[in-house]
Amino acid sequence: MLCVITGVAGSGKSSLVHGSVPAPEGVVSVDQAPIRGSRRSNPATYTGLLDPIRKAFAKANGVKPALFSANSEGACPTCNGAGVIYTDLAIMQSVATTCEDCGGKRFDASVLEYHFGGRDISEVLAMSVAEAEEFFREGESRIPAAHRIVERMADVGLGYLTLGQPLTTLSGGERQRLKLAVHMADKGGVYVLDEPTTGLHLADVEQLLGLLDRLVDSGKSVIVIEHHQAVMAHADWIVDLGPGAGHDGGRIVFEGTPAELVAARSTLTGEHLAQYVGA
Structure with a gap:
């Protein structure tokens, strides 16, 4: 299922996830840490x-x-x-x-x-990922191994990046999604993503939700730390932390489905999600 961890900034979302989910083989953790590589990397x-x-x-x-x-x-x-x-x-x-x-x-x-x-x-190398996906798909330029990689990059909403663009020019959200594209070939059963919507256009958020659905449908457990209401509304299960930040946070203030969170309106997240869905 898709489990979304919510709460105000500083409420303990990352601490909960990274302190509770072990990191053995089978758990794929994708964060926004800088990608190792020189300015020659792309x-x-x-x-x-x-x-x-x-x-x-x-x-x-x-x-x-x-x-x-x-x-x-x-x-x-x-x-x-x-x-x-x-x-x-x-x-x-x-x-x-x-x-x-x-x-x-x-x-x-x-x-x-x-x-x-x-x-x-x-x-x-000057092609965009979207162009490359078409280029490597068929005809005399067909390269199945290359097509699989650019297809995963397009799936995570990076269709606009050029293949030769320096990694130093990518945002935190773009770096995270590039890592995710690489890890999608892994055999992990649990995926942990830390705010994957950072810097995404609204249209790309829809594409990301489709990707999360495909991961879940393929038998993966997906845990997402997120502030974006579209991701919250799409979740199978929500764990909300709070009630505040820092010393006022660190407690689980709600567990349940998005519909139950909206109906209860017992937390800040619940109030904002209710406004988002028009309840």
């Missing part, structure tokens, strides 16, 4: 998507896969595959300017002469 490298893409390019052109990595042999020699030149201004913040030789494409000019599905590697 969704394609983090998710493992770049591996099947490199192999497909190499096979189609009869060359080594390493040529299609901006962190390896295929890198532009001027910027070393960064796409930008960093100028250190001593006590001031360093300035990044687009590399004049590769035009920010990160690859050596000779590498861009190789094509797969009518595109060079820089053009593929």
Whole structure:
């Protein structure tokens, strides 16, 4: 089932979940902590998507896969595959300017002469996740392993991200959903998500709810720490903490279905959820 942990900020939601749910094999915990990786890292490298893409390019052109990595042999020699030149201004913040030789494409000019599905590697990495899902689905550019990864990224509402976008430009919510896309391939039976709607557009919240439904329908238990009323209303079970924050919190003030919480209106969450559903 989908269990949503609610309550005002500081009421103890995260403490309850992370102190109660063990972290053995089978529990997948996805939070908004920064993703480890340099400014050269991007969704394609983090998710493992770049591996099947490199192999497909190499096979189609009869060359080594390493040529299609901006962190390896295929890198532009001027910027070393960064796409930008960093100028250190001593006590001031360093300035990044687009590399004049590769035009920010990160690859050596000779590498861009190789094509797969009518595109060079820089053009593929410039695609959005939504474009890539269509590109890798069928035809001469079909790569099943790559398609499965971009499909999961689209499922978590990241269809607008480009495959080569630096991870340092992602918000906390985007990082969390990218982690979720990776963990969706795991065999965990319990998923713990910490405010996955952070930074999401309303339309993407609906998409996220659909994803949570699919996880539950596939036999997973999903525990979500959340403030968003749409997620609360969608829950099978709600655990509300409060009644306040800090020293005034840390107690379970309600357990039950969203309908029961609305009917009781005994907590702040109940009052706001009742207004949201128009009860």
